[in-house]
Amino acid sequence: MRLLISGILLLSSQGVNAATRCDISAIVQHVWPDAKPVAEGTMITPANQVIDITGNSPQSAICRVWPAQPELTLAAVPLMSQEKIDYGHNGDLELLVLNSVTLEVKQRLLLPERMSDDAIRITGIALDTARWKVAPNQTAFGLHITRSGSSRVNPIGEDALSLYVIENNQLRLVLAGIALTANSGEWDGNCAGEFNDIKRTLAIGSSSHKGYADIRVSEKSVASTAFIDAKGECTAKDTLGKATWTLHYDGKQYTVPQTLAPLE
Template sequence: MTLRTIKTTVLLATAAFLFSTDLSFAEDECNGRAAAVVQRAYPDAVKTSDTSFSAKGLAITLPAESVVGDDPHAVICRVWPVYPELMLAAVPLIGGQSNDGDAGDLELLVLDAASLDVRQRLYLAGRMTDDAVRITRIAFDTARYRLAPKQIAFGLRIFQHGSSGLNPFGEVGLSLYTIEDGKLTSVLSGITVSDNHGEWDTNCAGTFDESSRTLSMQPTTHHGYADILVSEMSSGTVASVAANGECVEKRDGPKESILLLTYDGKEYSVPENIRSLE
């Protein structure tokens, strides 16, 4: 492998995995109704421009019509495929932005897809706050996370990317939510489903690790909710300068492992080593 290839791989790897084409979480479906969603959910919100509102001093940004997922602070929507009469919306509420990081909250809404009346909502204080590791995208994951025969959860993926050239870092965290007793509830908070990190000298020598995890519902249950099997694939790469001056790499893996998450009556407990940043 050439030095140029090593550099390209390292500098772009942490961003490359952030843009999956999996249709279960790739599409935004506000379809020009984001402003109506905001006005219905926040009747006291004040329109500050053609693409923004202010609600209690927090900024709400409408999605650009031409580019989906380009602004991590924009409202996103998705019709819930398993319940097509419902629309999911995530509304970033941003209190401040700077070169050092952003401060903000996130509110999840379950809406009547036709009238846009709010059925359920869940306020996640501080969820859009970041620093050197920036939130680069949020997306709904509407794969069928069937927790019980009549209980299906949806996911929210938060994509984050570090700014350090010496220590490249990227991560995708997944949280699961369900409607229980008429309320929108968090049942799994922040499992890392994809990550890529490393340390190198910005020329060649360094170590890099990446992993991905998939979740599958199991027939066994705890406290009425299905156990979740987490399947992990991980690999590592060591880059070094050979005697002839060429930059070469040695790849370790991939390695496979599995882990079972169980519901304790309130949430699925995620081990610290695979918890996503919050």
């Protein structure tokens, strides 16, 4: 009896640990058992794509236990080409939903070219496990992709969010992308120039279309003009703005106005 209780407590402890943390190295090894190490923290798949598990680059694989369903773990695994290009990277991104204890793959979705970039580089990816309750029996999770330009006189950057659900035992995109933050500018490298900074927040609405809740988008923006004033000092004039939108589900995805769409 004592051994039985000890065994139950051990399994319970393992379940709690699995429900609070994830091991991206174990996930990658489980999902890609034929991948071979090529350097510390990197592996190459039979399809000649590189998987980075170091956590030291924007192309590193990530994982996160899903608080809404802790028995499930989410992972986003960049599958990068070995080909070197001058101004960026070529690569796909695979999203995985796994059993938190056994690492059995429940659902997976390949996003071709999602990790490809050029002069406007991908600077990070992150899983968003806020409670996106898009339908009475449906909670979505999100994927953030941040990008940044390298030009000093034409700065540009954004944080784009997309949302996914599990439906009919398949992983499906429901919000193709919305820029939550966006900044851009053009200046002379000294003072004179114009800059725009936008921040948006999303909230699940009380109304719905086609069975999915509407999503309210609230925007705050600052448009700045910098110039040399009469005293010869660099100064700026800010213009504040606000705007709101409501995103409706059309039966397949949420319709996103072009003005809210990300750079990709």
